[in-house]
Amino acid sequence: MTGTLAMESEQAKYLEAAKEVVKREAFNMQRCLDKGQLMDGLRHATEMLNELRTSILMPKSYYELYMMVTMELTHLTMYMSAEFIKENKIADLYELVQHAGNIIPRLYLLITVGVVYIKSKECSRKDILQDLVEMCRGVQHPLRGLFLRNFLLTSTRDVLPDVDETSADTGTVDDSIDFILLNFSEMNKLWVRMQHQGHSRDRTKREQERLELKILVGTNLERLSRLEGVTVSKYQNHVLPAILKQLINCKDSIAQEYLMDCIIQVFPDEFHLKTLDIFLDTCCQPQGAVNVRNILISKIGRLSNYAQADPSNIPEDIKLFEIFSGKVTQIIQSRTEMPPEDILALQSALIKLALNVYPSETGYVDQVLQNSFNIFEEDKSRAKGCSTELSRMLRVPVDHYQDILTILQLEHFTPLFSFLDHRIRKELCVYIMEHVIQTDTYIDSHDQVDLFLTMMTCLISDQPDQPKEPEDPEDFELQQSLVGRAVHQMTSSVPDQQFLILNMCKKHLLNGGDKRIQYTLPSLVFRAMELCRVYFELKEEDEKWEKKVCKILQYINSLLSALVKAEYWDLALRLFLQSALICDLMGIQTAETIAYEFVSRAFAIYEEEVSDSKAQLVAISLIIATFERTINFSEENHEPLRSQCLRASSKLLKKPDQCRAVSLCAHIYWSGKNRENEGSAMRETKRVLDSMKKAVRISNQCMEPSVQVQLFVELLNKYIYFLDNGCTDVTQAMISQLVGKIRDDMPGLEASEATNQIVQHFNSTLAYIKSKHGMSFPTS
Amino acid sequence: MVSWLGYGNSATVSIVLDDEETRTKVPVLLEDDGKEYQHLFYDGDNVSGKVVIKLKQEGKKLEHQGIKIEFLGQIEIYYDRGNHYEFVKLDKDLARPGDMTESCSFPFEFLKVVKQYESYTGRNVRLRYFLRVTISRRLVDIIHEKELMVHQLSSYPETNSSLKMEVGIEDCLHIEFEYNRSKYHLNDVIVGKIYFILVRIKIKHMELSIIKRETTGSGPNTYNENEQINRYEIMDGAPVRGESIPIRLFLSAYDLTPTMKDVNKKFSVRYYLNLVLVDEEDRRYFKQQEITLWRKSPLSLKPENRGVAALESPQKENSVS
Amino acid sequence: MADDRMTQRLAPKDQTLQEAYDIPANFLEIDVCSPETHGIANKRYTDYEVRLKTNLPIFRVQECSVRRRYSDFEWLRAELEKESKIIVPPLPGKAIKRLLPFRGDDGIFEEDFIEERRQGIEGFINKIAGHPLAQNEKCLHMFLTEPMIDKNYVPGKVRTH
Numbered sequence A: 001m002t003g004t005l006a007m008e009s010e011q012a013k014y015l016e017a018a019k020e021v022v023k024r025e026a027f028n029m030q031r032c033l034d035k036g037q038l039m040d041g042l043r044h045a046t047e048m049l050n051e052l053r054t055s056i057l058m059p060k061s062y063y064e065l066y067m068m069v070t071m072e073l074t075h076l077t078m079y080m081s082a083e084f085i086k087e088n089k090i091a092d093l094y095e096l097v098q099h100a101g102n103i104i105p106r107l108y109l110l111i112t113v114g115v116v117y118i119k120s121k122e123c124s125r126k127d128i129l130q131d132l133v134e135m136c137r138g139v140q141h142p143l144r145g146l147f148l149r150n151f152l153l154t155s156t157r158d159v160l161p162d163v164d165e166t167s168a169d170t171g172t173v174d175d176s177i178d179f180i181l182l183n184f185s186e187m188n189k190l191w192v193r194m195q196h197q198g199h200s201r202d203r204t205k206r207e208q209e210r211l212e213l214k215i216l217v218g219t220n221l222e223r224l225s226r227l228e229g230v231t232v233s234k235y236q237n238h239v240l241p242a243i244l245k246q247l248i249n250c251k252d253s254i255a256q257e258y259l260m261d262c263i264i265q266v267f268p269d270e271f272h273l274k275t276l277d278i279f280l281d282t283c284c285q286p287q288g289a290v291n292v293r294n295i296l297i298s299k300i301g302r303l304s305n306y307a308q309a310d311p312s313n314i315p316e317d318i319k320l321f322e323i324f325s326g327k328v329t330q331i332i333q334s335r336t337e338m339p340p341e342d343i344l345a346l347q348s349a350l351i352k353l354a355l356n357v358y359p360s361e362t363g364y365v366d367q368v369l370q371n372s373f374n375i376f377e378e379d380k381s382r383a384k385g386c387s388t389e390l391s392r393m394l395r396v397p398v399d400h401y402q403d404i405l406t407i408l409q410l411e412h413f414t415p416l417f418s419f420l421d422h423r424i425r426k427e428l429c430v431y432i433m434e435h436v437i438q439t440d441t442y443i444d445s446h447d448q449v450d451l452f453l454t455m456m457t458c459l460i461s462d463q464p465d466q467p468k469e470p471e472d473p474e475d476f477e478l479q480q481s482l483v484g485r486a487v488h489q490m491t492s493s494v495p496d497q498q499f500l501i502l503n504m505c506k507k508h509l510l511n512g513g514d515k516r517i518q519y520t521l522p523s524l525v526f527r528a529m530e531l532c533r534v535y536f537e538l539k540e541e542d543e544k545w546e547k548k549v550c551k552i553l554q555y556i557n558s559l560l561s562a563l564v565k566a567e568y569w570d571l572a573l574r575l576f577l578q579s580a581l582i583c584d585l586m587g588i589q590t591a592e593t594i595a596y597e598f599v600s601r602a603f604a605i606y607e608e609e610v611s612d613s614k615a616q617l618v619a620i621s622l623i624i625a626t627f628e629r630t631i632n633f634s635e636e637n638h639e640p641l642r643s644q645c646l647r648a649s650s651k652l653l654k655k656p657d658q659c660r661a662v663s664l665c666a667h668i669y670w671s672g673k674n675r676e677n678e679g680s681a682m683r684e685t686k687r688v689l690d691s692m693k694k695a696v697r698i699s700n701q702c703m704e705p706s707v708q709v710q711l712f713v714e715l716l717n718k719y720i721y722f723l724d725n726g727c728t729d730v731t732q733a734m735i736s737q738l739v740g741k742i743r744d745d746m747p748g749l750e751a752s753e754a755t756n757q758i759v760q761h762f763n764s765t766l767a768y769i770k771s772k773h774g775m776s777f778p779t780s
Numbered sequence B: 001m002v003s004w005l006g007y008g009n010s011a012t013v014s015i016v017l018d019d020e021e022t023r024t025k026v027p028v029l030l031e032d033d034g035k036e037y038q039h040l041f042y043d044g045d046n047v048s049g050k051v052v053i054k055l056k057q058e059g060k061k062l063e064h065q066g067i068k069i070e071f072l073g074q075i076e077i078y079y080d081r082g083n084h085y086e087f088v089k090l091d092k093d094l095a096r097p098g099d100m101t102e103s104c105s106f107p108f109e110f111l112k113v114v115k116q117y118e119s120y121t122g123r124n125v126r127l128r129y130f131l132r133v134t135i136s137r138r139l140v141d142i143i144h145e146k147e148l149m150v151h152q153l154s155s156y157p158e159t160n161s162s163l164k165m166e167v168g169i170e171d172c173l174h175i176e177f178e179y180n181r182s183k184y185h186l187n188d189v190i191v192g193k194i195y196f197i198l199v200r201i202k203i204k205h206m207e208l209s210i211i212k213r214e215t216t217g218s219g220p221n222t223y224n225e226n227e228q229i230n231r232y233e234i235m236d237g238a239p240v241r242g243e244s245i246p247i248r249l250f251l252s253a254y255d256l257t258p259t260m261k262d263v264n265k266k267f268s269v270r271y272y273l274n275l276v277l278v279d280e281e282d283r284r285y286f287k288q289q290e291i292t293l294w295r296k297s298p299l300s301l302k303p304e305n306r307g308v309a310a311l312e313s314p315q316k317e318n319s320v321s
Numbered sequence C: 001m002a003d004d005r006m007t008q009r010l011a012p013k014d015q016t017l018q019e020a021y022d023i024p025a026n027f028l029e030i031d032v033c034s035p036e037t038h039g040i041a042n043k044r045y046t047d048y049e050v051r052l053k054t055n056l057p058i059f060r061v062q063e064c065s066v067r068r069r070y071s072d073f074e075w076l077r078a079e080l081e082k083e084s085k086i087i088v089p090p091l092p093g094k095a096i097k098r099l100l101p102f103r104g105d106d107g108i109f110e111e112d113f114i115e116e117r118r119q120g121i122e123g124f125i126n127k128i129a130g131h132p133l134a135q136n137e138k139c140l141h142m143f144l145t146e147p148m149i150d151k152n153y154v155p156g157k158v159r160t161h
Helices: A002-034 A036-053 A057-083 A090-099 A103-120 A123-138 A143-153 A173-196 A200-226 A232-249 A251-264 A268-273 A276-284 A292-309 A320-334 A342-355 A362-378 A387-401 A405-409 A414-419 A423-440 A447-457 A471-487 A495-512 A516-536 A545-565 A570-587 A589-609 A613-629 A635-650 A655-672 A685-700 A705-723 A733-747 A752-775 C015-022 C070-083 C112-131 C138-145
Strands: B011-017 B026-027 B036-043 B049-053 B062-064 B064-077 B086-094 B098-100 B104-110 B125-136 B140-153 B163-169 B173-179 B184-185 B188-198 B205-216 B223-228 B232-236 B244-250 B260-263 B267-278 B284-294 C028-038 C047-053 C065-070
Touching: A002 A036, A002 A057, A036 A057, A036 A090, A036 A143, A057 A143, A057 B232, A057 B284, A090 A103, A090 B125, A090 B188, A090 B244, A103 A123, A103 A143, A103 B232, A123 A143, A123 A173, A123 B232, A123 B244, A143 A173, A143 A200, A173 A200, A173 A232, A173 A251, A173 C015, A232 A251, A232 A276, A232 C015, A251 A276, A251 A292, A268 A276, A268 B184, A276 A292, A276 B205, A292 A342, A292 B062, A320 A362, A342 A362, A342 B284, A362 A405, A362 B260, A387 A405, A387 A414, A387 A423, A387 B104, A405 A423, A405 A447, A405 A545, A414 A447, A423 A447, A423 A471, A423 C070, A447 A495, A447 A516, A447 B173, A447 B205, A471 A495, A471 A516, A471 A733, A516 A545, A545 A570, A545 A589, A570 A589, A570 A613, A589 A613, A589 B098, A613 A635, A635 A655, A635 A685, A655 A685, A655 A705, A685 A705, A705 A733, A705 A752, A733 A752, A733 C047, B011 B125, B011 B140, B026 B140, B049 B125, B062 B125, B086 B104, B125 C112, B163 B188, B163 B284, B173 B267, B188 B205, B205 B244, B232 B244, B244 B284, C028 C112, C047 C070, C047 C112, C047 C138, C065 C070, C065 C138, C070 C112, C070 C138, C112 C138
Parallel strands: B036 B140, B184 B284
Antiparallel strands: B011 B049, B026 B036, B049 B104, B062 B098, B064 B086, B064 B125, B125 B140, B163 B173, B173 B188, B188 B244, B205 B223, B205 B232, B205 B267, B260 B267, B267 B284, C028 C047, C047 C065
């Protein structure tokens, strides 16, 4: 590190010194020119140019110096243009500067004078250009040669013959082509040779330096591309083959890669189209260590943009995709050492090409997928360690189509998943699933659902290659909830189809095992209930609706049984109750049986599996509440169930729980409905009051005074509810008695936040009674 | 001329050529770095004019033993002082012995004078032509000399093959050099190329220089004086095999003479092209090849201003260490 | 139109692409490195790894490594003076002063000195091996490529095969 720093400061010092000389000599040159002393001016110019003979500057510093010197040379050019052309002395000058003893200054001056000479039109432009490019052979030092030839190229940029020239004497565009091609091949040679300079341990550093200089070589190609006279046919028959010949034979990967890319970037697209074959064949040359990958990708990208800009850019007879696809396959097959990431990058590029240029041809994309599959299938080792790349490739069509249905049409999409690591595979599945949800795409046939869920296998069920250690529970929950949400995207507006979809989902999701179904099955249960409602709505149109509903109910039952089997008691209980409500809604015989069954199963779970008292209260409250909402039970079924509710309530372990549950039962007798009374509430006042009294009795047995008072206040509110709802048998005496009890017990309560709340609740209640019923009780 | 011993009159002598106004003059560098112009003659040119004698004291008598003018061609070897070899000597009497009392002039004429050599000034030898007027007197002659420049023109050589040869160090360096001719006129351009066949040394650069070898004396008393006329870099950096490096060297940039072989058995001036390759350790590998220089008639040369010095600059090398 | 004297050239010979892009045939690199000091007291000495890398066919191997001490270099230098026609470049000095007793430091075994000497002999050996007229000396080849130097060898020239 210190070595580098020291070297950099050394460089800066050398550069500074050289620049000083350049500055001084440039100043002297200018002064002499101002006085019309050309000879002295040239002598100073030579001194200035001598600085470019240095061997100690690294490319970056040399470049800086070169820029400074060539800038100063423009003064000389201007002077000569003004003074000499009119005197016809430029020819003498062309000879004179060749007297310089050192080759570097000599050639820089020769180029400078040569260009002025050409502009003077006193000479054969062709001869001078040829002379310049040939004389530059004298500089074989890579760095100095590259800069000299760059100077040649940039100095002559305005004087190269182009289309407008037809006279053989002044030169034609063919002369310009030959001029640049020769300069190019000489520069490429120097550039490649540079690699072998210096100590072999500095190889990497030299590669870096070469990369810094690449633009010098590339400028040749750029200049060629700006010649209007370089037509497609000249490009095809002369220019490109000449460039490629250098490129192949130089056997230097830095040069090959850069120049290929350069060709792609500088020449117009229609040229590329015409020369696709020869260009691609070059890429396939086995002796080139060309990094084909980037070149092809660049080329594909370029033409794909071109086609995208205007599809008519690509003539009918050029089958862009076929050509590229064929070559890519050939290259991959011939280069067995090609790393998988390169293979995949190429395939991705092909997919992009297919997507951009032939958006409607999913077959092309599928073909690429198939090729990739075959490559990996043939030699599985080639797929090692490239999951990320493969996954990236698979995301390309996902992102492009924004439509899972199109993806599902790609036959070879899912099979490629088998080459992904488990983790990456799962990430991809999550990605796709989120994509489906975000784009709100509906998968509306059971076949597609089958395909989709097969693709998602990794999320749906355990995999042979999954890690031994259990997954992070949070991640797992997120993934499975995602599956649950995705179920809602599997929707058809045709009910029968929807049923097929539900069955397909069930088939897949039941494979998920106990730990997954708690997240995934509830969605299915709700989708099934929804479908019941749909059929119920359609009962006038679909005569088989009853049968279908029953099938769905059985379907639900089977799902719930799976949850029961996996001992998700709470979940099962709730879903049984929810399902019972749907059954009840259907109002048909078979459904009632099933509803009865569901409620019974809920009771069974409650009785056998719910042991915690709090949970018990919650469960029984749910059961009571559900039962209160039913409308189509026959009295025959209704009676035993409501008795069971009351019985279960009175058997609860804790008095307050008993009290609350029993008082809830009063609602069944008040607002419960059954088939016999056809939608009107039962209004069994006596049973209502019995239940209430029973509740009051139970609360009397409560040992904890504050809880007791709280229960009294709650019961008081219930009485008032019934009174408000027209239960005329609730008497003022009942209320007074309860108020009295509360009044008596209240003072004995310990002061606490809980007590305060009770007092407040009680006072509010009294205030309500007074305003609503005119009953007045003094506040406590 | 000083009148010494205070005896008699004295005179100054000058020679005026007939075609002085029209005859070409060429600059000649003098030993003290000064420059003078001399009139240029070719073989067979007439040399004519008049000798003008001006008396110091007009009217006073100048006694003499006769006045003559000579045309002389002479070779001087510097280390052999006093030995002047006259290879041509013509004389004409201008006046018989007698007295001069007033300034006067005498026409003279040497017709179709043979001048078989070229004027030359070298390190060890000089070949010169001059006119000498002698006013013979009893004690001290009055002598006046006028230098004449003679250029020896040649016509285009009948045979002028190119020089082409493969040279090298076994297993290390093989090159082929080619110069377009073996004989060049003084304003000519040496055109050539160096082709590399095998390069197993680390070449740093290559130059082509002209070496002038002046040989005087003969046998055991032969003296060679080598002078490197120029240093002309033709390649920078190290080539690989198959590389052709162009050469184009303008001879007009240098002060050269025609090749002279065994001039009057006294001296020779020969020229060599010296191709030098320098490697990274500054070892020099060279090959010398003789070329013949000749003088072409100026009429066939393009009239141009060739008096410009080469754009040489002090040598400067940034060596890598 | 000016005359063509100022643009005269001989046509260059065609260079094949193989020639143009082949690795230059003049690769020669000798590193002197990894100095190690061995032995104790009077027998103490430092040797260096001398590593050759080349594509010159005169060296029959492309890579090779030997260990040499300063006195070996002196031997090589003396042999070349005897056998070759070249002016043999000098070796770095013998550091007589450092060999004196009662020095406060490690004398010729000081790190700085070893490094200085390493640079010196590296320059020396590269100069020799790159010299066309020394390159074929038997002593040089033995020095660079044989594990042990046989000082009783028969001098001679090596030929390229």
